[in-house]
Amino acid sequence: MELVNVPPIVSIYRHSLHTFDDRQKAELMANLGKLKSMMDGLRSEDLGYDNNLKDVSFWRQPNKAPCTYIEVFQNSQINMSIFVLKPGFKMPLHDHPHMHGLLKVISGAVKIRTFSEYPVTQHVDPVEFQVHARREAARLAQGNHRRRKLFAEITSNKVCSENSSTCILTPTISNYHEIEALEMPAAFFDILSPPYDTLIEGIGPRRCRYYHVTNEVSANLVELQETEVPKCFYCDQAPYLGPILG
Template sequence: MDIRDEAKSAMEIVNVPPIVSTYRQALHTFDDKYKNDLNTNLLKLKSMMNNLKAEDLGYDNTLSDPGTWRRPNKAPCTYVEVFQNSLVNMSIFVLKPGFKMPMHDHPHMHGLLKVIAGAVRIRSFTEFPLKEAVNEIDFAIRAKHEAARIAHGIHRRRRLFATISQDSICAANSETCVLTPTISNYHEIEALEMPAAFFDILSPPYDTLIEDIGPRRCRYYYVANEISNNLVELQETKVPDCFYCDQVPYLGPYLG
């Protein structure tokens, strides 16, 4: 490689769009080949997401116009699919002013959430006592128990205790929020006075298979009982009627 080729190569690296670098790091982070370095790679991915801005994702600023959300029959939430494969789902959600995305879970998933427009209140919950699988045998036992619960049908909806692990306002200058299969795995997200948008990465995506259970379903909850300032009881419920989305295309740099 001569000097001109080296300069061109360096320039290409410098000019990689931030979302493309983030996409590549996400695939690396959640690739089973690198699972021994998951925590290190997760921190790197979080750091890269901290610097993402709305324009890096081709965000349509008309979605931040309150007038957009006053149109007849406008859904309270707009979904943008950025990228999805068997490893990760990358997407943008835009919420109308004052709308609360209902509390939901992320079964056996990691997730990262970065606000890119407006501001939201995020309340996250961690199951109590913390039931973290210590090895593959323990995980398999829990998985079979969960499969049996689901097989019993809707009348066996979950009820669980949880601690409040986050209750804060996040804006475009806030750090990325992280959830794991056990920590902050339940959350609700509420837009404030203006429309709000956030970019998130989930791994594995919803609907991928969990061994001995089946598809990775999203379940919804509400606070059924407040035990103390930091301890609540959550009750699984049906998908709230108020929560539905329309969809617009992703307008940012090509991924994949």
């Protein structure tokens, strides 16, 4: 029987679907750990990454967006994508409501600062969540959107390059982050589950919300205020050129 080499991104895609399958909830953390290990070895060439995006002069073109988005794969369960940032550009601080995520830098280097809502909790109490969900649903049904204000602990503040390990976020840990490219263009591959805009039971679609730090309480504790989508943050798109998925 002939052995066939499976491209790394295909193996990651398959294991992602397994990891975030609702039938595998009991094994989520073990599967998540394996998925992280698989992503740790991912390289830009595994994704068919266009080397033109690494060229600083490419980002100096007139009207070039500061961020390029490449959709790798998406269904109702997972979103796999690549974000490319121009030199010095910071992706604004944002959240990932009730989502898990993995982020692997594949080109250049970025500074990543992550936050967890304070006090930090490992799990969400189901009863407390349902009470919150009903209140949130009723407020949204009335057309009200009160901007969130919260305390958050800085859980990570580091530079990641293509040789760095994969970063993980959960619904409660490191769920807020901002990502800044350094002196060269930088790209990262990420997996989010469930994707943005999928429904949160009892509340509605997952929306990406943006924040700014309004008060630094201590060296690792800040106050965050929800804000509008920053006007500096907009993307153009490029095609995915890697192995076929799905």
